[in-house]
Amino acid sequence: MDFHYPNGKRYKPAHSPAAKPKADKKWTYSNRGMTLEEDLNETNEFYLSRGLAVIHKKPTPVQIVNVDYPRRSAAVIKEAYFKTASTTDYNGVYKGKYIDFEAKETKFSTSFPLKNFHKHQIVHMTSVLKHKGICFVILRFSSEGEVYLLEAEHLLYFWERMETGGRKSITKEEIVQYGHPITLGYQPRIDYIKVIDSLYTLH
Template identity: 65%
Template sequence: MSVRYPNGKVYQASISGNKSESEKKNSYSNRGMTLEEDLNATNTYYLERQIAVIHKKPTPVQIVKVDYPSRSAAVIREAYFKQASTTDYNGIYKGRYIDFEAKETKNNTSFPLQNFHQHQIDHMQQVLTQDGICFVILCFTALEEIYYLDASHLLGFWHRHLNGGRKSVTKQEVQEVGFIIPLGYQARINYISIIDRLYFNGN
């Protein structure tokens, strides 16, 4: 099946998208889990314990070609994204709007800014302008390290790039302004603990 963006470009699945079983086994920490699956499990944990309501945003798709190999089955052959996606997740926590993007890289020393798109950057700026809590979760898969990076810092790195600066964020920069998120058992990626520290005095 081919899925296309609004501009007609064929969609290529990102690292955090659906993977084959063999690819999953080689994903970070070799636990057969993707970053997306761990975040979804974390959000389910938050929801079930009434900690926060955070969901992955659905991506609206327009189906344009369907084959019917049998009367009881339909196979989608071609579809288009109706609009460019913004960020991966949003919701509410302690009365504050939460909005974030999750990305992975196999690079050990830097995070390529090409993983982000201008419309996502614009969306993050709009959320910050409305006093929402906006951030990105960056996963260095080979190092098995996950970081919380406030969107305001990402915007700074993005504008540096637009002004002729480096096309990536060094891992050292991520460590200096971000926060590492240890992998847990129940809340696998407990990003709420970082939000508590930054916005709610650790409570």
């Protein structure tokens, strides 16, 4: 099935889903090769099942333009377009506070490219902060297996630096300095709420 952006450009996934490993006693949760999105989805399911928070991945609206009907009882989508540019990946509520965040990963080990973000996402994050919501990004260095929560305020600073002629990435040192490391666990996998609790006084 082909997906296209509003400008007609064909959508190409950043990566194909990792193959699931065969059963092996030596295989552990920590090396399952899950994507950041899969890890966060499992984390959010854990929060929801425990009554801790209600946070979901936002669906991306698409416009279907070509459908094949191989059988009267079945339909196969052959071509579709993203109707509008998406904002951030996840949103929801935690302890009465609106939560909104984007999740990105990179294979680089010394910096995080700002091209991974888009202008409309920056505008959206700015609006969330203006309305006193909790907004951040979760960054994963896939080659290192390291995950950080970086508050949106810092991302906006680095974005403005780029737009005024500065570097087009955030250095690893800057992420370590301004971000908050998240140790990978089992349940939940990426416990970002623990970081939120350390940063904000919520009741």
